Structure formats: C-alpha cells, structure tokens
Amino acid sequence: MYSKKRSDFWKKVASIVSVILLLLAWYGGSTRITDNQSGMVDQLLINGDLLNQIDDRLYEGRILNKLNPVEYIGLGSGIGYGGMTEVAVTVSSLGDIQRIAVLSSKDTSSYLDKVIQSNLMEKLLGKNIKSNFEIDGVSGATVSTNALTEAIKRAADPVRFELFGINRAENEKPISHFRWLDLLAIAMFTMAILVNKTRHRKKSMFNWALLLTSMCVFGFYSSSLFSSSTMGILISGAWLTGLGNYTSIILLSLVILYIIATNKNVYCNTLCPFGATQECLAKLGNTKTISLTPVFFEWFPRGLLLVTLCLGLYYRNPASFSYEPFGIMFGMIGSIYLFVLTTITIVTSLVVKRPWCRTLCPMNPMTDFIRFNRQWFKSVLNKQRLKRQIILTNQMVGSEVKRSEVSK
Numbered sequence: 001m002y003s004k005k006r007s008d009f010w011k012k013v014a015s016i017v018s019v020i021l022l023l024l025a026w027y028g029g030s031t032r033i034t035d036n037q038s039g040m041v042d043q044l045l046i047n048g049d050l051l052n053q054i055d056d057r058l059y060e061g062r063i064l065n066k067l068n069p070v071e072y073i074g075l076g077s078g079i080g081y082g083g084m085t086e087v088a089v090t091v092s093s094l095g096d097i098q099r100i101a102v103l104s105s106k107d108t109s110s111y112l113d114k115v116i117q118s119n120l121m122e123k124l125l126g127k128n129i130k131s132n133f134e135i136d137g138v139s140g141a142t143v144s145t146n147a148l149t150e151a152i153k154r155a156a157d158p159v160r161f162e163l164f165g166i167n168r169a170e171n172e173k174p175i176s177h178f179r180w181l182d183l184l185a186i187a188m189f190t191m192a193i194l195v196n197k198t199r200h201r202k203k204s205m206f207n208w209a210l211l212l213t214s215m216c217v218f219g220f221y222s223s224s225l226f227s228s229s230t231m232g233i234l235i236s237g238a239w240l241t242g243l244g245n246y247t248s249i250i251l252l253s254l255v256i257l258y259i260i261a262t263n264k265n266v267y268c269n270t271l272c273p274f275g276a277t278q279e280c281l282a283k284l285g286n287t288k289t290i291s292l293t294p295v296f297f298e299w300f301p302r303g304l305l306l307v308t309l310c311l312g313l314y315y316r317n318p319a320s321f322s323y324e325p326f327g328i329m330f331g332m333i334g335s336i337y338l339f340v341l342t343t344i345t346i347v348t349s350l351v352v353k354r355p356w357c358r359t360l361c362p363m364n365p366m367t368d369f370i371r372f373n374r375q376w377f378k379s380v381l382n383k384q385r386l387k388r389q390i391i392l393t394n395q396m397v398g399s400e401v402k403r404s405e406v407s408k
Contacts, residue, residue, distance in 0.1 A: 015372065044073050046090055049061075057158045058073070081243065081244045087101065108327065228309065230249055304360065308321045
C-alpha cells in the first residue's frame with residue numbers, strides 16, 4: 001500500500017513536470033522563430049546593401065545613395081504533412097528569380113530532403129515571375145513537393161504585385177485539405193469500437209479484417225498512421241493553420257477522446273498499421289509473447305517521448321525528431337538509423353510478438369499519461385463530492401438535533 005502511494009506520488013510529480021516542460025518548450029520555440037527569421041531574411045540579399053521591410057511578406061534591397069530598389073525578397077508558405085513550409089524568394093528588379101531559401105519547415109525532414117535533392121529550386125533560378133511557372137513534382141514526396149511549390153508561388157506573389165501590379169493569390173483555407181481518407185478514418189475507428197464491444201463468434205476475423213485494411217490504406221497507400229510527430233503537431237496547434245494530411249491527427253484525436261471517455265484503447269490491437277505488420281510477421285515465425293516488467297521499460301519510453309515532444313515544440317518541427325520506423329516501413333524514406341531500427345524490428349517480430357509495441361512505441365506512454373491523469377482527476381472529484389456529502393450530512397444532523405432540542 002505504501003509502495004503504491006509513493007509510486008503514485010512520483011507519477012503525479014512526473015505528470016506536472018512534463019506539462020511544465022512542454023509549455024516552456026513551446027514558449028521558447030515561439031521566441032526563437034521570431035529572432036531567427038528576421039536574421040535569415042537579412043542574409044538573402046545579393047546585390048543590395050540595405051534591407052527595408054515593406055509589409056509582412058515583402059522586403060526590398062537597396063544600394064547606398066540610390067533611389068530605386070535593386071531586388072526584392074518575398075515570403076510565402078505552403079501546407080505540407082506536418083504543417084507550414086516557409087520559403088523566401090529573392091527577385092531582381094526585372095522580376096528574375098535569383099535565390100530560393102527554405103526558412104523553416106514542419107514537414108518530415110527526409111521527405112523535404114528528397115525534394116531539395118531533386119534540384120527543384122535550382123530549376124527555377126533565372127525564371128521571370130511575371131508569367132506563371134510550372135514546377136515538376138517529385139515521386140514519393142508529393143505532399144512535400146506541393147508544399148514547397150505553393151510556398152515558392154506565394155513568395156513570388158507580393159513581389160509580382162509590387163513590380164507589375166498583378167494581384168496576389170488568395171490563401172488556401174485549411175478546410176480544403178480534408179480528404180476522403182479522413183472520413184474513412186472516422187468510419188474505421190467507429191467499426192473498431194463496435195468490433196471490440198461485440199461478442200460475435202467471428203470477432204477475431206473482423207479484427208483481422210480491420211487490421212489488414214488499416215495496414216493497406218493507412219500504411220502502404222497513404223502512410224498516414226500517427227506517431228510522436230503527430231502528437232507534437234496536435235499539442236503545438238500547428239494543425240490549426242492547415243496540414244497536407246489530416247488523417248493521422250484525426251485518428252490520434254479519436255483515440256485520445258475515447259481513452260478519456262472509456263479508459264480503453266482500441267487503436268493498438270484493431271487499427272494500428274504497424275501493429276498489423278508485426279502480427280503478420282508473427283504468423284510467419286514461431287513467436288513468443290514476453291512480458292517486460294523492469295522499471296526501465298516503463299520509464300525510458302516515457303522519457304524518450306517527452307524529450308522528443310519538447311524538441312519538436314522548441315524547434316517547431318515535430319517530424320524531425322520522430323523516432324518510429326513507420327517512414328521506412330511504409331514509404332522507404334528515412335535516415336539510416338531508422339532503416340536499422342526498422343530492420344531490427346522486422347526480424348525481431350518473427351521471434352517475439354509485437355516487439356515494437358512492447359518497448360519503444362509512443363502509444364504506451366501517451367495512454368499511460370491519459371489514464372493516470374484521468375484517474376487522478378476522478379479521485380479529486382470523488383474526494384470533493386465526498387466532502388460535500390459529509391458537510392451536507394453534518395448539516396442535516398445538526399438541524400435534526402436543533403429540532404429535537406426545540407421540541408423538548
């Protein structure tokens with residue numbers, strides 16, 4: 001009993017400290033971005049000596065003792081998987097593109113690197129912004145390509161208006177990025193709830209059908225399963241300004257709301273694409289179910305997720321600090337260490353059932369955090385309710401005593 005009380009105490013401390021660290025990381029990141037962006041724009045001048053800001057999206061570069069600007073710098077943004085990609089375009093006084101620079105990006109770094117390595121930006125150098133310019137896509141990173149393309153076009157808009165008087169483009173509303181996959185995510189989550197509640201003799205078959213469908217659709221087809229980066233995007237509020245894909249954020253939100261409402265997690269065993277992959281590999285091998293009881297396997301994933309979320313909030317790019325093997329598994333895009341981690345997980349899944357789920361998966365710390373705070377909140381409410389009942393009972397007893405004294 002004493003050990004459990006002490007354990008609960010330290011969990012409460014860890015919960016409060018975690019929230020404070022996340023808030024500090026978010027605040028620190030907001031001040032860092034403001035300082036960095038103004039400094040980066042100043043370095044984009046090519047021929048000018050002085051940089052003057054015309055409005056939020058437009059700067060002009062001038063040479064000392066000359067009246068007319070020699071170049072302009074426009075800022076623009078496009079919506080990618082993880083949020084906004086901010087771009088600056090340096091344009092000559094004649095309207096020719098001289099330089100393109102990515103100021104910040106909330107997209108997955110491996111996808112963005114693939115787009116940049118395709119020389120997409122170099123192909124635009126020298127083109128005149130007065131006429132519309134077409135940009136070729138990059139296979140395997142379509143959403144990231146679209147985000148960068150949109151950002152470049154929007155960065156050219158204020159310069160085009162300043163030089164040629166052509167109106168700027170309208171900003172695309174975040175709601176326009178909702179897709180049929182988002183509706184399918186809601187439908188499949190509803191089916192997962194029903195499957196987990198049913199006592200039908202073919203419940204296992206229904207569960208497998210959902211797992212395989214999720215693996216194909218949310219895994220190999222769209223790679224839209226949620227991860228630690230999705231958690232970072234959710235708590236940072238980046239999704240409010242638009243995402244290239246809302247499916248993962250919708251799935252995560254549904255999971256969180258359902259855990260809060262029922263204390264149950266239906267995602268891991270019924271919908272998780274990577275969980276389905278491990279289940280399929282388990283069928284191929286002679287797997288064993290192991291139970292990891294040491295405290296290390298309980299607290300290390302929690303600390304890892306907290307550090308990942310804090311770094312993502314501070315640098316405003318949760319996708320860059322994601323440590324899951326999902327990108328390699330379903331898109332063959334990611335760093336070398338993720339490739340090694342994915343290979344180890346796949347091989348281990350042939351021997352041990354769901355090794356990723358039992359070790360480093362961020363779903364476990366997130367679920368534990370929600371459940372613990374849910375129970376903590378309920379216990380506080382119950383104590384308050386009990387106090388009110390005791391006070392009410394004492395008042396009733398006191399009034400009865402007074403009545404009896406009066407009657408005597």
